Amino acid sequence: MKKRLLAGSSLILSAILGAQSAFAAPAYMNDAETRVPSSTANKANLSVHKFPRTILSETQSLKGGVEQYTKYDIISTGSEVAKKVAQIQAANPDSTWFKGSQVAEYLEYIHGNNHCWHGKGIPFQTTGGKTEGCSVYAGHWLYQAGTKTSQAINTGTTTVKVADSARFSVGSYAVIYNAPAGGFANAEHVKIIGKNNSTKTLTIQRGFKSAARSHSSGSIIAQHVVGQGGSTLNWKFNVSTKSPKDGNGRTYSQAAIQFFKNNSTKDYKGNKTSVKLSGFLFDSDFHYLFTSKKADANNDLTTDHGIGGGVNWWGAGLDGFYNSMRNAFPTKYVVTGHQLARGFDYTSGTQMEGWPQSNGYHSVVPEYNSLSAELANYRYYVHHISQGPGASHVLTKTPTKIYKKGTGANSNKPFRFALGMGLLSDGYFGSQNSTIHPDVWYDEFAVYTNKNSSNYGSAVPRNSTDESAIRNNTGWLGNALGPYTRVYNESAFVASASLIGNGGTFDSNVSGWTGTRVNVSRNTGTKKDGAGSLQISKHTSFQSSLSGAMVKGPSASLTKNQWYTLVFTARANDHRIVKANVGGHGERFLVGNTWRRYIMSFKAKASGSNRISFNVGQDNIALNLDTVHLFKGNANVFRRDFQNGIVVVNGSDTTVNVNLGGTFQKILGTQDPSFNNGQSLNTLSLTGYDAAVLIRPKGSSGGSTTPTDPVVTDPVVTDPVTKPSDIEICGRPNFSFGANKGAYIWKNCTDNKWFMYVSPGGSSIDYSGLLWSGSGFNSFNKISLESHDEFSKTAKMIKFRMRAWASSADGFGAVVPANGNTCFKITSPSNAKVYLGPNKVLMSAPFKLNDLNTCS
Structure with missing residues (x-):
């Protein structure tokens, strides 16, 4: 539906053209935080890591030489490569190692028949009365609500009649043990290879990491809950407060603590190494169990999802585990593995996995439907933990043009945006390591900042046999000068x-x-x-x-x-x-x-x-x-200042131009030279969901650290319409100061404000014109005009001349009566273009703001 001008209301002509707003930012629009968690123990000093801080996380491979991995601030791996990490630390003593660990799920099945190998957590070779060595007590696993057998079975039975066969899935694993429920006496594990709901029978394969045993009728059978790994062997442990105790009198969490005490610096085969441990990074430690798991945490044959009587048994169990880890390793970092984890009173942060997209970790075309919460929760993990110093990090898994991961990805913008969003707080940044791309390193991670050098502002080239140049120039942005600000x-x-x-x-x-x-x-x-x-x-x-x-x-x-x-x-x-x-x-x-x-x-x-x-x-x-x-409106444009540069982030889907308040320059890179081209600029144009890390120019402090209002822009598309009644006037058009030349006018029909922008189109512009009102002007104000701009005002007429260059702009504002006969006209140059409304209708003659008819 076309929106018309409304009679009887004031028309406000206002231009905010890359200018600093005159309003003081209201407190409710300042969500940045400065709290620094207090240090609680003598941990490894992470304050030496300047920005951008890098982490190699969820490491699937350290393929290649030792030297190429010496450039990362933190490496998080399982014990499979502990010996290589020790070699990396020997080459670079500043390398920090977090042991990639798993408390809630069994991942060691990836080692095939080597059942006693343990890269991240407890191994599992046999079923016994205690969880120790390579044996796991059956009661330490998490199960779905089980049922009872309706017949006695002996060691050779493969078809079992049960009270409710619908509770089981073919291909899954289950436990069978003697009654009562939760006792786990005489337990064995079986695989469900068939079922018949009409006869209430299950076909089972016996002897899985346990001996087949005889069980009387009325015994318990329950299916294993699996984790996030996608395999039916990816069993979950019962980390809840309802975990049964094994023959050592230990709950699962207590047994896990003992395992980590015994194996923290050993390799996956149990051999001692010289690796220096600084902390633990856990994974899949969600504070609430997903309801899809149908868990029965207290083993009473009823689904409870790990909750009972209003208490989150599962989350409380995880918190207890973190607390025990903190007590067992007081000088080590304990970091949770997901933004759905908690443990704020006992841990030093978390991993923001899949940062910051919302439509699947590996999507080539990411979506950002939860961007505001991602940023807010990231800040929470950085600033609101109790066990400082903080060690949170963001981890992006989006394929890019440089690191395609076997996809058709054709843009590096998702990386830039993820990095930019990560730099808005004080965590580390990581891209998922994989066997395809074991060393994901971008130009933005290391830049020359020696102002006496000819390569100032250039990305440091990689050299897998000698990364000393990169090591000497990581953290190139230096320390942050404060929290981020929103630009709006x-x-x-x-x-x-x-x-x-x-x-x-x-x-x-x-x-x-x-x-x-x-x-x-x-x-x-x-x-x-x-x-x-x-x-x-x-x-x-x-x-x-x-x-x-x-x-x-x-x-x-x-x-x-x-x-x-x-x-x-x-x-x-x-x-x-x-x-x-x-x-x-x-x-x-x-x-x-x-x-x-x-x-x-x-x-x-x-x-x-x-x-x-x-x-x-x-x-x-x-x-x-x-x-x-x-x-x-959208308030998701950000800026943060550092000692040697700034980051600007566009968290909207529309192009923005941001006045930087001074001169900065893009870094000069080789991976994406069309973007990182070394260009000096005063105004930065960013397409939707993009970011730029800029360096301060030589001999300059880099201009103001106070951001200015963004100007939302996109390429112009004109659609001439001859009838004024057909013209849509409500809504902001898309155009680029750096690419499109002309005057742009539209109305915000929510608050009856009119806006005008004069765009130089990347070169220069010198527009003269007038605004005439038969009823005069209610008010008039100049908005950040420069000395070369000319304005004169009488009772009924404002004459102006605005000159701008490159991707900057100028403007003015006036309030005129709605019932006045108000005429807008560009007098020079003769070929000046005036575009009206969101469809950028080309206006060929002077026109009245009241009814869009021509005027003189």
Whole structure:
């Protein structure tokens, strides 16, 4: 539907052309954090690692020579290559090793028939009464809800009648043991090779890492829960607080602690090595069991998903394990393996696996539907752990043009974006190591910064036989000068622009907010801003799913595919997850016991009235919300300054131009020379979901560290329309200051603001014109105009001359009455182009803003 000009309202002509906004950034738009976790023990000093910090993680291969791996700050591998890591450390004593470890799943099946080999965790060769050596007690595995046998079986029985055969899958493994449930007496493991639900029988293969045994009728049979490895041999251990104890009186976690004590620096065959251990990096340690696993953690033959009586047995068991690891290895780092892990009170961070995409770790065309939560949760793991120093890292697995991983990937942009997002906080950055690409190294990781050198700003070339040049130039950005800042049009994010008004301030009431299975009230004692906050109680009846309890707030009218930004402030009585929802979009955020700011930019999935809501089930923990606003626009453009350079990140799907406030230059690389071309620039153009790491030029501090408003741009496509009534005027057009020349005008029909941009198109522009209003002007203001720009104003006319070069721009603003006869005209040059609206309609004559008809 075409949107027309509306009579009776003020028209605001406003140009924000790469200029610093005059507004002070509101506190709720500052979600960056500076808290540094206090050091709790004499761990390896990671502060020597400057930015960008690199880690070789989830290492599948160290194929090649020792020297090529000496350039990484941290290497995380299993014990399969412990001896080679020791050689790497001998060549570079600063190399830090985290033992890649597994506590929740059995991964040693990858060693085939070498059942006593142990690269990451406990080996499994036989079934016995204790978990020690190569034997694992049957009660230390995690099972689905089992059933009972309906017949006695002897050592030769291969078909077993059971009470419920539907609980089993052909190809999976199961345990059989004597009653009672959870006793695990006389246990053996079998493979399910067939089943018949009509006769309630299972066909089994006996003797899997255990002896076939006789069992009476009424014995227990239960299927193994498998992990994330994709194999039916990838059994999960029972790390929950309900784990049975073995013959040594140990739960599974206690037995695992003993294993790590005995084998932390041994190789996978149990041989001693000279490797220097700095910490442990665990994997697949999700704080909640996935419901698809159908786990029965307490072995009572009933599915419980690791939860009972409102208590997360599984998560509590993991926390207990981390605590025990901390006590067993007080000078070592303990790092969790996934953003769904917790352990904040006992660990030093986590691995943000699959960073930062949302549509599968290895997708050639990544999507970023949970980008806001990824960044917020990454910051949480960096700043809100209790066991400093922090050692979190992000790990991208996206194929790129350089490292295709056997795909048709044709762009390096996913890497740049992942690196840029990673540099917004203080963690390490890694790309998945593989047998195809064991040494994934990009130009951005090492750059010459000696200003007396002719190669200043150039990427350091790789040399697999001598990486000393790279080692001497890693961490080239130096230390961060502060946290990141968001780059956005601040006038669009003032409180008065909120689409829900003051309905989320809670300063006087909580009108419009309701709870489902939680109670909501106003709290004047616990608040972040103003006079009160929204208090959200614990569940009125425990809800194990996140969606089981909910808080709903005010509604707003949204437009499909338009960008919006939800901001809120939250705290909870303990660490928990909260899912924020609006416009068909939702993301999961970690919330803790200190107030934090949250910013979620998203595209609405449908038009119409949409109510803000927060899912607060699963974690039965009370929380508070404060300062909730919903704005039109995207706030996901970022900048962070370092000693020797900056990073700029575009977290939107639209091209942006960012005024850098001074001169910087791109690094000069060889892997992607069309992007890293050494160009000096004052304005950076970034396509959607891209980032650039820029170096400060020689002899310069690199300009201002204060970012300026971005200008969203894309190539121009014109579509002439002759009838004014057919012209769509509402919505921002896409164009590039560096590529497209002309004047661009459109209206924001939500707040009745008109915008005008004058674009030089990469060369220069000198446009003169006028704005005439028969009813005069309500107000007029200049916006960051330069000395060579000319303006004159009378009661009814503004004359202007704006000159700009390359990819910069200039502008002005004025407020005119809607019922005035307002005419806009470019007087020079004669071939000047004026484009109107989101479709960039080429206007061939001076026109009135009121009805788009011609004027003189």
